[in-house]
Amino acid sequence: MDVLGSVETFEHHWPMREVIHKVESGLLVRHRWLVAVGAVLIQMSLGSIYAWGVFTAELTDPDGPFRFSNTQTQWIFSVGLASFAGTMLFAGRAMKRVGPRPVAISGGILLGAGYGLGGIFGDTFVVQLLCIGLIGGAGIGLAYVVPIAVGMRWFPDRKGLMTGLAVAGFGFGALLWVQLAGDWGGLIENLGLLDTFLVYSIMFGILVHAGGLLMSFPPDGWKPPGWEPPQSESGEQLSQVKSISGMLRSKGFYALWLAFVFLAMAGLMLIGINKLFGRDALVESGEFTDPVAAGAAASTAYAISFALANGLGRIGWGSIADRLGWRMSMMLMAASQGLLMIGFFYAGGNLFALYIFLALTGFNFGGNFALFPLATASRFGTRSVGTNYPLVFTAYGIGGIAGPIMAGMLKDASTGGGTEAWMIPFFISGGLCLVAAVLIAATRTADRQIAPAPA
DSSP states (O other): OOHHHHHHHHHHTOTTHHHHHHIIIIIHHHOTHHHHHHHHHHHHHHGGGGGTHHHHHHHHOTTSSOOOOHHHHHHHHHHHHHHHHHHHHHHHHHHHHHOHHHHHHHHHHHHHHHHHHHHHHTTSHHHHIIIIIIIHHHHHHHHHHHHHHHHHHHOTTSHHHHHHHHHHHHHHHHHHHHHHHTTTTOHHHHHOHHHHHHHHHHHHHHHHHHHHTTOOOOOTTOOOTTOOOOTTTTTOOTTSOOSHHHHHTOHHHHHHHHHHHHHHHHHHHHHHHHHHHHHHHHHHHTSOSOHHHHHHHHHHHIIIIIIHHHHHHHHHHHHHHHHHOHHHHHHHHHHHHHHHHHHHHHHTTSHHHHHHHHHHHHHHHHHHHHHHHHHHHHHHOGGGHHHHHHHHHHHHHHHHHHHHHHHHHHHHHOSSSSSGGGHHHHHHHHHHHHHHHHHHHHHHHHHTTOOOOOO
């Protein structure tokens, strides 16, 4: 099914078409911050993938209807992440062909369809893997790059801040979807897991469609009033590589990509296992005697601390990068994340410390999604970020497979029921974050060795 073609054809016959064109030609030029509003609406829905941890306890309940293993729950999550990253490669090219709005709307259709089909037919692991993981992840991948590419074009004077805002909704959305399903909204308790998927499918479709209406590139030659491009950026630097093939000849690309793999691996592992690890650690420390209550406390800590800080970190690190530059900001973020991941293992048994470490690691993890697109735009051209960043983002898919599945397999292979099985994943991911800091520093040397773009 040609989803993009269908949406494009539908748009040409849609009564709202003329209204949208007036918005493009006038309203957004006068009020460019509406682009940020649309970006947040889209990204809030896409952040549903980070809410997966709230479903894992229900799915692994030995007395429940699903009885999945820990590894199976992480496979669904990881396939979703891989589908997300892989589809972004197609999304960047599609955006050049049909424009940002149809791509964003198509993403909303796929995301809603994935959760809707999962809600109707998702009694088995295979169906959830295909619907929630593969189809839902593809929807996220289609829509994700649109607000980033559009936002950078509307805010060349505040790229770091706008990139952070454009993806902040992703982190805040995780907080919303976790709490609606869990303690605050009680959807799983009152409706059941599958009906919760159905409710989410409708909400995702509405929010992404509404935000997608505001996704349009500025007119050619437009720039913010009173702003002039810095001399180094005017006309795109000659040293910047605009094509994918040219980017692949740059040694800096590979250092950047591998650093993203390691940093994504750490954060996505935490997202996938937060409730399971928190439950084990709180029970083992004696703070809780009831595993169900311990799991609920860990889930609430994640939703409040990690998810909220994840959104704030995207804005915060984007703003820091506007002052310090993307490279220095990324090195600080990676080094501190490495130390925090190692300390997290020892702190998880104390509820107060759990909140603190979730907040700090969430803030750093969120920074990845402001800093890596900013680095891609700075190194390889702002106007090419829609096609180049999806290739950089494949690192996220690799990290999403490696981190959660590694942790789930080591836990399943453990003969004990405590936290000892979680030690190796935390130490591995922490160490790799420190390696990422070194790789990012190495891009400074690699920058001087960029192969020239083909004529």
